[in-house]
Amino acid sequence: MDKIIVGIGEGKLAQGEQILVSYALGSCVGICLYDRARRLAGMAHVVLPCKKDSLNQDNAYKFADEGVRALIRLMTSHGADKRRLTAKLAGGAKMFETKNSKWEIGSRNTETVKRVLKEEGIRVAGEDIGKNYGRTITFYAENGQLRVRTVRHKEILL
Template identity: 50%
Template sequence: MVGIAQGKVVSRPEKLITYALGSCVGVCLYDEKHRIAGMAHIMLPDAGLSLSQENPYKFADKGCEELIKEMERQGANRRFITAKLAGGAGMFSKYEAFGSIGERNVKAVKAVLGALKVSVTAEDTGKNYGRTITFDSADGSLTVKSMSAGITII
């Protein structure tokens, strides 16, 4: 299980799960060649938005890089890593004067992954509902569950 502002890495046949992604983004990275999967539950677009900056997994700008480093420590090769994303919902849009934090989280994650040369192969992001996700290290499939949209596998 990956909690809020946490990141974990597993290898085949393990699965990673995180619950209640609202405006947070579930970043799921996969090295298909080595069957190594990583998941981070990102809360904020960048560390500048928080007083406490010790936990890299709290932020898109630090969490994605830390997750890749941890995957590499466990035998992954950056050349084979791809990404799938879920979450980033506009849960509180009527209270967000500068735009949806969920939308900003998704944009920040994509920008960081682009800079790290990791392509996003699939996503289930945005809208206005929460999600629970399960990431399978055996095949890189991401199961997205929500009360509003049912179950989707990407």
Template identity: 60%
Template sequence: MDKIIVGIAEGKIAKGDQVLVSYALGSCVGVCLYDWQEHIAGMAHVILPCTEYAADKTNLYKFADQGVRELIREMERHGARKGRMTAKIAGGARMFETSGNTMDIGRRNVEAVRCSLEQEGIKLTAQDTGRNYGRTISFHAGDGTLKISTVRHADIML
């Protein structure tokens, strides 16, 4: 099993027996796209909902709105077809209690990812989002399985 680490504001592709792994998703969202016919997996680790408030807009994978589109394009360059892609997402936690929802960046990230997937016509088949704890995710290119690990909870397989 070949492990490929997807860091903050990165997007990467895997094939065959490769596994994409992203550690410590708090308010960030791990976007996992899969072409079931070609067994091509893609993962983006997005940290903000959109480019609107960012000073540096050069890294598209930083943003939910642009990161989803960039991941689709990268997967297509590797032989995937958008029409066969499905999505699974994880993360978007509310890591700190604040008064009101204006600062709930995790919720806003999840909403932005869902909106981007819908705009691109990609079906969201599974998710583990929200709550108040971080997650580590492992996305298997061979079968599209997403494993979610946390410190105080049992692993989840999506």
């Protein structure tokens, strides 16, 4: 099985027997898109809700709003049909206590990802988001299954 690592602020594709893996999602959100007919999987690891939250603004995959759209474009450029895409999400945790909602990056990332997916007409087929712990995710191109692992909690299959 060919393992493709998706780092922070990256978006990548897998097909057939390949798998996508992203480590240590805290407040970041892992967006997994899947086209079942093509057995084509895409994953983005977004860090911030939108460009205005960052000084370095040149990487679309760093941002929830632009990262979702960039991943859709990447998938369709490789033969996916947008009408067949489904999404699975993980991450968006509240890693630190704060009194200022501006710093609730996990929930803001999640809200932005869900809003953009809705605008793009893509259904969320599964999610493991929020709480206060990090996650590692593995997305299988052969069947669209998302495996979510944490240190102290039971593994989840979506």
